Structures are given as structure tokens and as C-alpha cells.
Amino acid sequence: MLKLILINQIKSNKYPILITISFFMIFYYIAFAHHDYWFEYDGIYFLGVGKEILAGNGHNIVSPDAPIGGPVLHATLSLVFGDAFVIGKLISLFSGTGIVFFSYYIIKNIFNPKIALVGQLLFAFNPRLQLQSVEALNELLPVFLIVVSLYVITKKNLKLSDIMISGALLGGAFMVRYQALAVIVAMIIFFLIRNKKIRINLFHGIVIGAFFLIACSPILVYNYTTHGVLLDSDTDFYLIQLAKYQTPEWHDNMEESIKSPNMNGIFLDFDLFLKNYFYNLFYHNPDRLFNFDTLGNISMIPPIPFLGIIPVFGGLIYCLKLKLNKNNIITIITTLTITTFVIFLIGDITIHFFMLIIIPFLALGILNLKNVEKNLLPLLVLPVVYFLIISIIPLYTPHPLFPILITAVVLSTIFFVKVIPKLLSLPLKSTRNRKIVTIVLISSILLINAGFSYKLFQYNLYDGESYGGLTDEFMSFFEEPESRIMSGDEIKKIGDILSKQPDIKNSYVMTRVLTYAYYADSKQIHTDFKSGMKNDTLNQFVTRENWSPYDVYYSNISSYPVDKNNLNNAAADYIIYDQIPEYDPNSTWYADPPTYPDLDILLDPTHPDIPSNFEFLYKSDKWGTVVYKIHR
Numbered sequence: 001m002l003k004l005i006l007i008n009q010i011k012s013n014k015y016p017i018l019i020t021i022s023f024f025m026i027f028y029y030i031a032f033a034h035h036d037y038w039f040e041y042d043g044i045y046f047l048g049v050g051k052e053i054l055a056g057n058g059h060n061i062v063s064p065d066a067p068i069g070g071p072v073l074h075a076t077l078s079l080v081f082g083d084a085f086v087i088g089k090l091i092s093l094f095s096g097t098g099i100v101f102f103s104y105y106i107i108k109n110i111f112n113p114k115i116a117l118v119g120q121l122l123f124a125f126n127p128r129l130q131l132q133s134v135e136a137l138n139e140l141l142p143v144f145l146i147v148v149s150l151y152v153i154t155k156k157n158l159k160l161s162d163i164m165i166s167g168a169l170l171g172g173a174f175m176v177r178y179q180a181l182a183v184i185v186a187m188i189i190f191f192l193i194r195n196k197k198i199r200i201n202l203f204h205g206i207v208i209g210a211f212f213l214i215a216c217s218p219i220l221v222y223n224y225t226t227h228g229v230l231l232d233s234d235t236d237f238y239l240i241q242l243a244k245y246q247t248p249e250w251h252d253n254m255e256e257s258i259k260s261p262n263m264n265g266i267f268l269d270f271d272l273f274l275k276n277y278f279y280n281l282f283y284h285n286p287d288r289l290f291n292f293d294t295l296g297n298i299s300m301i302p303p304i305p306f307l308g309i310i311p312v313f314g315g316l317i318y319c320l321k322l323k324l325n326k327n328n329i330i331t332i333i334t335t336l337t338i339t340t341f342v343i344f345l346i347g348d349i350t351i352h353f354f355m356l357i358i359i360p361f362l363a364l365g366i367l368n369l370k371n372v373e374k375n376l377l378p379l380l381v382l383p384v385v386y387f388l389i390i391s392i393i394p395l396y397t398p399h400p401l402f403p404i405l406i407t408a409v410v411l412s413t414i415f416f417v418k419v420i421p422k423l424l425s426l427p428l429k430s431t432r433n434r435k436i437v438t439i440v441l442i443s444s445i446l447l448i449n450a451g452f453s454y455k456l457f458q459y460n461l462y463d464g465e466s467y468g469g470l471t472d473e474f475m476s477f478f479e480e481p482e483s484r485i486m487s488g489d490e491i492k493k494i495g496d497i498l499s500k501q502p503d504i505k506n507s508y509v510m511t512r513v514l515t516y517a518y519y520a521d522s523k524q525i526h527t528d529f530k531s532g533m534k535n536d537t538l539n540q541f542v543t544r545e546n547w548s549p550y551d552v553y554y555s556n557i558s559s560y561p562v563d564k565n566n567l568n569n570a571a572a573d574y575i576i577y578d579q580i581p582e583y584d585p586n587s588t589w590y591a592d593p594p595t596y597p598d599l600d601i602l603l604d605p606t607h608p609d610i611p612s613n614f615e616f617l618y619k620s621d622k623w624g625t626v627v628y629k630i631h632r
Helices: 004-012 016-032 041-054 069-081 084-110 113-124 127-131 140-153 160-174 180-194 198-227 235-242 250-258 264-269 272-290 309-320 325-347 354-367 377-390 399-423 432-459 472-475 489-499 514-520 538-542 547-557
Strands: 510-513 523-526 572-575 614-619 627-630
Touching: 004 016, 016 084, 016 113, 016 160, 041 069, 041 084, 041 160, 041 514, 041 627, 069 084, 069 140, 069 309, 084 113, 084 140, 084 399, 084 489, 113 127, 113 399, 127 399, 127 432, 140 160, 140 399, 140 572, 160 198, 180 377, 180 399, 235 250, 250 264, 250 354, 250 514, 250 547, 264 272, 264 309, 272 354, 272 377, 309 354, 377 432, 399 432, 489 514, 489 614, 489 627, 510 514, 514 523, 523 547
Parallel strands: 510 523, 510 572
Antiparallel strands: 572 627, 614 627
């Protein structure tokens, strides 16, 4: 009987299962045939954090943007099963595959299987999700848990047990990545506004919040007993590096207070914070979702700027069942007028133009909330709350937006399956012709994404690859293919050279690339080669003699092992140097170029100013990277 039920389930779900299996097999092949070297800095960094915690050194560890759950999991599995690189890739691959699988059932909870199947294909063909599924990072496991929790919460007949499970899954995700906090806040708000049953809604909000806290309590207890805080995160660490608008006074004050994880950056200059916040909210972070001017995005159509906005908001119009009635027209005119006035009064139209789209739609959404399918509502609340919270910092990659990708996919799918045929009903009277045009449009988008994904994998998995524009990429198909070198090949070679040095396990390698130390099995001192004083000698630089307290702190928490409290007093035994990129005055807040020693003399091993205690070991013919041993 059970076997018969299982067979029937497979038959009725054969297409989503086939898509899921195909996704797994394709990217398993890529992960293990085209990704031989571990070059993902964050994955190696978090593995080191986990190892240090398991070794009992947690008091000297800080992980500024992620809880310790992921690092400890990866470190534990590597101790039990061996190769951490393989384990990292497998966790990413299974998580990405699970996300593709459950994306179908989330959409099926709300709409019909045909719409769900199209949505699953859009998810499976997302280039960034594909790339993350083969990289040994700490990104997709929490997204998988969030997606499963959304599957549970979007059921038509939601039970109390479903709410408990959803809260626990989000708590588990929070133990790996902090963005789950924004998701649980969104889910609590969903319960509070879903209908007029205030007491039941409040109870359900409390239940999901309680199970979230129970599930993530190990992290909270650990942080409090080890560091005296519930959240050992450091928003200021990213504000000082990534905030677009800074002043020298604010920057100096931030450097002095950076060791206190209490969001000083918000209150040191609140007007400056608001300027950065609204830049993040209405330009920088939406850019990662819709591609205003960056290829680092998770748009439905990633290589073409702005085009991904159309299906998302087109689908939203359909789901809100908007009509040109008196209330909606007044809302549109009023919000557009006020928003335009505010932008021209205190904003910048080149930066805040997205307000002209999002503010009217937000107002229309609130006004027409009753028209929305109740189990679609959590997916509409999620991106609003998520953006409001996460825009405290500018996102330097699109990966933190994966939890709201399901909303973008659902709305885009509705646009392609429901809205496009309606728009085609006037020029094309035949239902068959409308279906053909719709299928061609969806297939074209999947084909564009596949092509972009191909170039994205080339760029990330092979050295020397770049994107040269649509014309160049098309012409490259007719050119003689060159032999390609996998990314990390040269790093592995240098790591192997260092691994043969005496007592390398206890030696410190000064470099900005942690992977060298991973392959050398050494310790590492992180540097961007821009610290110290202009007239420092090379020996003063490698001993960090004149580095500022902030530069030392930043180096310590980015090194292996992490040394939050500067207990190790590390000094370099080796240095790996490659040329610092030329200073770009438009890329940073600095009024003047930063001052740091002239380290380029290291690129010439015969240079007379290289100290006698620097022993030349290796120079890369391809990249010009040089390696020196430092004798004391």
C-alpha cells in the first residue's frame, strides 16, 4: 500500500522531480569536474572560525556577519568525514537542489501546478543560485531552511504544528545566517495583519516567535556566556568599509569605537546614517535584485538592466487585482506627487528614482490587501520588511537577497503565465497563438539566463575570464578556444611551495588571500597592503609596527586564526605580495589617496632596497605574485 502511494506521488509530481534531479546532476558535475581548488575566501574563513571554537578558543573569536552555527557545522563535519572542501560543496549542492524542489511546492500551495512548474524553472535557471550551488560557502543552507519554512507557512490550511515547524526552521536558519531574523519579523507581521481575528493572530505570532527563539537559543546562550552579548555581530564593521557617504570625522570615530558591537554608526551621525540608509533602501540593495547598473544581481533577466522590474511588478498588479477605481487613482496620484516632491526637495532623482515605483505600489498594496490570496500574503510582506531591515548596510553581493527571491519568482511567473496572455488577447485572437508566444517568451528568458550562467561560471571557475559585452561574447563562439586554467591553480601551487617549508604549521603568512594559508596548512595574517605609514620600511610593515589600532583589529579578525583580542601578537614569517590596484578617487570616501609604504619593490626580487632578511622563494610568471621568507 505504501509502495503504491509512493509510486502515485512520483507519477503525479514527475516533472518537478525531473527538474530537481536534473539540477542536481548538472551542478554536481560542475562542482566536481570544474571546481578543483578552494578559492572562496568566506568558506575557508568560516571553517577556521569553527575549528577555533571547537578547540575552545571561542572567547578570542568574532564573526562579524554570521553566527557560529555554520562554521561549527562545517568544522564538525570536516573532522568526522575529512575533506572540508568537498563537504562545503555538497552542503551547497544539496541546499540549492532542495531550494529548487521546494520552490515548486511553495508556488503550488498558492496557484496551480502549471504556474508552479514555470516558477520552478525560473528558480532552477537563476544564474546566481546555480553558482552558489557549486561553491563551498556558507550561504545556501540557511536559505534552504527559510524556503522550507515558507513552504510550510503558505499552506492553505495552516495548522498550529505548521507554525511551530516554520518558527523552528527559521531559528535553525538564524544559527547559520542573521538574515533569518528579518524573515521571522516578517512572518510575525503577517500573522498580525492577515485578518481581523486579533487574539488568534497574536497567539500565532507569539508561537512562531517562541519556537524561533527555542531553536536558535544555543547560539544566544553561547554568545552571552562567551562574549556577554546575545548577538556577536558587528554592523559597524561593514558600515565603515562599505557606507557610500562618510566624513573623515565619522570615519575616525568609527575606527575608535569599532570593537563595540552596538551600532555606533547609526548614532554617531544620524543624518549621515539616514542618507546612507535611503541610498541602500532605494538604490544600492534593489540594484542587487533588479540590476540598475551591476551584473552582480539575482534579477529574473540578470544581464539586462531594469528589465527584471517589469515581470515582478506586473505580477503584483495581477495578484492585487488592481482596478482603475476612484480610490486607486487617488492613491497613485497622491503618492506619486508627494514622492516626486520629496525627491526633488531633499533627494536625488538619479539615486531615489525607485521610490517612484515602490511607494505607490506599497500604498496600493495596503489599500487592496483584502484582494490578495491569504497564503500569498506572507510572500508579499516578506520583501517589504526584509528590505527595511537589511538596508542598514549596503549589500556587497546579491546573496543575502536569496530569501526574497521566491517572491520575485512567484510574481514573475504570474506575469508570464497570466498577464502576458491577457496583453496578447487584442493583437492575437487565437488562444493557441497566445500560448505559443508565451512559451517562446519564457523559453527566451531561460535561454538568456543559461547563457549568462555559462559566462558567470567561466568568470568564477577559470582564471583570466571576463565579460566583454554581448557582441564580443557572441563572436567568441567562432574563435579558437584557448586552454583554460582553473581559478585557484596558482594559489594551490604557491601553497604547496610553502607547505614544504620547515615548521609551516606554526608560521604566519602575510597575504590578503586566505587560500594560500589553507593550502600551505599555515597560519595567516590578513592585509590589504594599505596599512602603516608612508615612510615605513618593509620590516616595519610586516611587524605592523605603525599600523593604526583599527588596522590591527581589522587584520586580526580577518586572519587565521582569528585573534579578536590581539593575544597572539602575530608577526609575519612569510609574505605573499601582488601589486595593489591603482588608486581610484571615485571609488572611496577618502579626500586624498591613502598612505601606505611603497611595497611594489617586492615585485622585483633583485631590487637593492629589499632587506637582507627577506629571502625570495617564488614569482608567478602568470600573475607576477611574489613570495618571500622573512628571517628574524
